[in-house]
Every structure is written in C-alpha cells, then in structure tokens.
Amino acid sequence: MSDFRSLSGFEEALRPPVDVRRARLTPTVLGRMRGAGQGDAAARFERVARRVPEVMVKITGRTRDGAHLGAHLAYISRNGALVLEGPDGERLDRAGVRDLADDWAAELAMEPRGRRDAPVSLSVVLSMPMGTDAGRLHDAARAFAGEVFGDRFPYVFALHDEGRHPHVHLTVRMLGRDGERLNPRKADLQLWRERFAHALRERSVEAEATPRRARGVTRKPERAPVRKLRERFEAGGGPAPRVLREAVQEAAKDEGGTEPWKAALRARRDRIVRALSAEAVRHGLSGDRDGRRKADTVVDFVKALPPVETRRDVIRRRLDPSERERPPPDGGRSR
Known part of the structure; x- marks a missing residue:
C-alpha cells in the first residue's frame, strides 16, 4: 500500500x-x-x-x-x-x-x-x-x-x-x-x-x-502529575487535584449550545473523513484485489476513529447517569 x-x-x-x-x-x-x-x-x-x-x-x-x-x-x-x-x-x-x-x-x-x-x-x-x-x-x-x-x-x-x-x-x-x-x-x-x-x-x-x-484523538493527554494526584484521590489517598475540581465545576454548568472549539474539531474531522472516504472509493473502484484491500483499510480506519469529545464531555457523562449509556452525538465519527 x-x-x-x-x-x-x-x-x-x-x-x-x-x-x-x-x-x-x-x-x-x-x-x-x-x-x-x-x-x-x-x-x-x-x-x-x-x-x-x-x-x-x-x-x-x-x-x-x-x-x-x-x-x-x-x-x-x-x-x-x-x-x-x-x-x-x-x-x-x-x-x-x-x-x-x-x-x-x-x-x-x-x-x-x-x-x-x-x-x-x-x-x-x-x-x-x-x-x-x-x-x-x-x-x-x-x-x-x-x-x-x-x-x-x-x-x-x-x-x-x-x-x-x-x-x-x-x-x-x-x-x-x-x-x-x-x-x-x-x-x-x-x-x-x-x-x-x-x-x-x-x-x-x-x-x-x-x-x-492524525489518529483521530481530540483530547490532550492528562499531565502525569495531575494523573497521579487523580489516581491517589480516586483510591481514597488524598484530596482531588485543583485542576480536576475546576474542570468538574466548569462541566457542571449547563450553558447549552456547542463550544466553538468543539465545532472546530468536528469541522476538521469532517475534512479528514471526506478525504479518506474519497480515497477509499477510488481504490474500491479499481477492480483489483489490492485496490479493494486498500479501500477496506481506509474504511476500517475511519470506522475506528474515536468520538470527537472534549474533557468536558467526558466529565459530564460521569456526572450525569442518564448520559452514561448514551453514545456520543456523532456515533464516534463526525457528522
């Protein structure tokens, strides 16, 4: 390929x-x-x-x-x-x-x-x-x-x-x-x-x-010191880190609408998915086995893209039991 x-x-x-x-x-x-x-x-x-x-x-x-x-x-x-x-x-x-x-x-x-x-x-x-x-x-x-x-x-x-x-x-x-x-x-x-x-x-x-x-990841990784403090807190060994407390307080505010930065993330995902989908169609129409294999690889990659989510989305799901069983609004991919 x-x-x-x-x-x-x-x-x-x-x-x-x-x-x-x-x-x-x-x-x-x-x-x-x-x-x-x-x-x-x-x-x-x-x-x-x-x-x-x-x-x-x-x-x-x-x-x-x-x-x-x-x-x-x-x-x-x-x-x-x-x-x-x-x-x-x-x-x-x-x-x-x-x-x-x-x-x-x-x-x-x-x-x-x-x-x-x-x-x-x-x-x-x-x-x-x-x-x-x-x-x-x-x-x-x-x-x-x-x-x-x-x-x-x-x-x-x-x-x-x-x-x-x-x-x-x-x-x-x-x-x-x-x-x-x-x-x-x-x-x-x-x-x-x-x-x-x-x-x-x-x-x-x-x-x-x-x-x-490029890998479909939209959230930044948690900084190591914050992660260690959070894990200690979740294990009952200390207070919640200030960064986590502030993030929970911010996520609890139901302001309605979509954050502009999340809209930008979805727009970027849309552009990437469109380009990859066009590439999958091109290879799928080639008619040979290698082309179909390449098309399947692209399709599998697009299907496996993680949801377009912010840290606020994740915290809101944890705070609201009704949201825990609900899939992400885009089903894991951009609309």
Whole structure:
C-alpha cells in the first residue's frame, strides 16, 4: 500500500500543532532532520491506517547542579549496573559517571555571564510500546542522539528494559561546546519524535510520530502529575487535584449550545473523513484485489476513529447517569 494519492485532508492532520520553523535547532541540522524524518503524506497515512506504534520522546526534567546530576546518572545507570554510553561509544563505569558529573558542573560554572541557577543537563526518555525489540531501540536511540546533538551537546544514554518495555534515558549537557545553551521548544520535540521514528524504521521497527489529530484523538493527554494526584484521590489517598475540581465545576454548568472549539474539531474531522472516504472509493473502484484491500483499510480506519469529545464531555457523562449509556452525538465519527 504505497500508491495513495496526495490526501489534502489528511495532510492537514499531519501538520504539527506548532510551526517547526520555531525550533531552536540550527538550520543545517533542522534541514537534515526534516528530509530524513517526515516522508510523504501517503506513506505516513499507510502507517497510521495500520495502527503503527507511535514513538514517545519526552523531556522528564533538568538537573540543578553536579550533585543532582550525579544522582540522576546513578539512577539511569542503576548505580553502575547498566552501561552509560557517550557520543563516541565510550562506556562509563561508576567512577566515570562521577567524573562526568563533576566535569559538566565545572564547565557550567566557568560559563561567562552564566546564571547560578542554570540547569546542568536535560533529561529525555525515548520510548516505544511493550514488546519492541530492545536492541534495535537502543541502536535507534544511539543514531538519534548522534544526529540531533552530535558534537554540539555532550550526552550519555542508557537502555532500560524492565518488564519488556524498553526505553532509553538520554541525558544531554545543556551548555554546548560552542557556548550555545540547549533550550528546546515544542517544535523541537516534534522534530525529535520524527527523527527517532525514522531511526527506528531504518532498523525495521515500525514506528510513527504523528500529531494526535492524525489518529483521530481530540483530547490532550492528562499531565502525569495531575494523573497521579487523580489516581491517589480516586483510591481514597488524598484530596482531588485543583485542576480536576475546576474542570468538574466548569462541566457542571449547563450553558447549552456547542463550544466553538468543539465545532472546530468536528469541522476538521469532517475534512479528514471526506478525504479518506474519497480515497477509499477510488481504490474500491479499481477492480483489483489490492485496490479493494486498500479501500477496506481506509474504511476500517475511519470506522475506528474515536468520538470527537472534549474533557468536558467526558466529565459530564460521569456526572450525569442518564448520559452514561448514551453514545456520543456523532456515533464516534463526525457528522
């Protein structure tokens, strides 16, 4: 399935939610990553329609000083039990980890006009769903780090493979070799996701890095701190988080009508579904077995799109027993 036409509606869904031109990467690296990672809309749609796993590239924190960095490196290396690898393939033992933490902190202390509270390193997790081949993921992470950070920002990384859920902890020094400071934006994260997915595909691991709307997801994921507080509250171990209380109060207001942002979500879903439906008809009329198979793939993808719902809709269903058994107004798809 490689001959899908240019799908204008789906290309709209593939556009990142932020302008990649706002990324802080240098133009040279940015151009190389664009060309290597994005691919055309037809190939990307084929992967999305087959429910290819999505990569996760997540910034998990920053270290404040040498001691904090040392503790973080000890954690990701499991106190020396796991290998920490650097840009040139160097493997750090426990003493090497301590020396690296001291060296990075000293480099930061000598930075001209540096702030006392400037973070030393950026912590990034590269992950795929459970069952992904750990060795190939590790190799893809190595290629990703080398291309994105290269000789500009020193880094180390380690593979964790507990419970057959492999992921890589990547720690990058925020002070570059040329004095540039690493300060990624959302656009950088999207480009990083695309580059990591491309590195995995080069190693025969199916992976994609599409925006939520390309997969039919309309609600943002719950932030990890809020999720943990909510789960603790639901288990009876603490008060409801303020964000949840405010969301419930807002959802309880029956103002009538449809929120304008929900109307926009449905309009976008309409455009995507129309483009995909036209593509399914085109392949279905081709008359050959391969065309019908492609048409069935598109139809199955459209049928499986989740409802166009906001967080307010979900909360209202939980608050109102009469709404719990009622299907979403669009039956899971846009009208």
